[in-house]
Amino acid sequence: MRGGAKFPWKPEHALGLPDVDRQHQELSRIVNELHAASGKIKGEAAARRALEKLINYACYHFATEEGIFQEIGLPKAKVREHIQHHEEFVRKVKGFRDALDHGDPIGSGLAAFAAEWLVNHTSKLDLEYAREYLKGRE
Amino acid sequence: MEDREPLAWKAEYALGVPEVDRQHQELFRIINRLRQTPAGAPAEHAAKRAIEGLVHYARYHFSTEEAFMLDIGYPDADLQAHNGQHQEFVRKVEDLGRIEHEGRPVAEAVAEFVYQWFTQHIPVFDRGYVEAYRRRKDA
Secondary structure, three states, X not given: OOOOOOOOOOHXXXXXXXXXXXXXXXXXXXXXXXXXXOOOOOOHHHHXXXXXXXXXXHHHHXXXXXXXXXXXXXXXXXXXXXXXXXXXXXXXHHHHHHHHHOOXXXXXXXXXXXXXXXXXXXXXXXXXXXXXXXHOOO | OOOOOOOOOOHHHOOOOHHHHHHHHHHHHHHHHHHHOXXXXXXXXXXXXXXXXXHHHHHHHHHHHHHHHHHOOOOHHHHHHHHHHHHHHHHHHHHHHHOOXXXXXXXXXXXXXXXXXXXXXXXXXXXXXXXXXXXXXXX
């Protein structure tokens, strides 16, 4: 790959939970794969594959996090709020997939949206439950 | 919560394709997490979500492999056979997740199926495309 990733995962995004950090890094990798594939002439097949990977991996990651919420007994209201954020993300990304199915090519907007969402979500909502998780293990 | 000895990743499962090996190792982690899922009514939702997560991960992993097989020009008949295996796996996991196993936690049943399936699939089917990839590289 020429140069570095457009949306690199940064060490300051680490939460101190190895499984979760590894999954966030993988999400970041997929977003970069999507960025590289987007907007290219005759690149639609690669962009579509990257988009499907993003949806499937995000859903896997969100299910993992829900398992952690249960494990640490996160308050129901917090769980609901967090799941709503996850569902909103999946809805938006699936919206891009629907547009692709209707003939609109994937531009660079999707990767940029996903990258920004990931950074915001990780540094706010995920940080909250990570703190709860680590408190319980002191 | 049961404290069970985790199923170990073995060196013979490694294929020498870093991304695929990484994903296979993640599958082992998923199997072990499923085995740790508590049994009983309150945990049913947890088990259901964990199995949904597994299906999403499996689809993610299979799409990586399918792209790899396409990129290396894997013969169409072999590719179709391999994809058929993948589709059968997803169907089977979804069925297992729906069926009640008498007295047996569903997460445990799924974990066992996934472990048996992958430890047979990797050395036969996945090694097949990796060898084809190596032959092409060396040719």
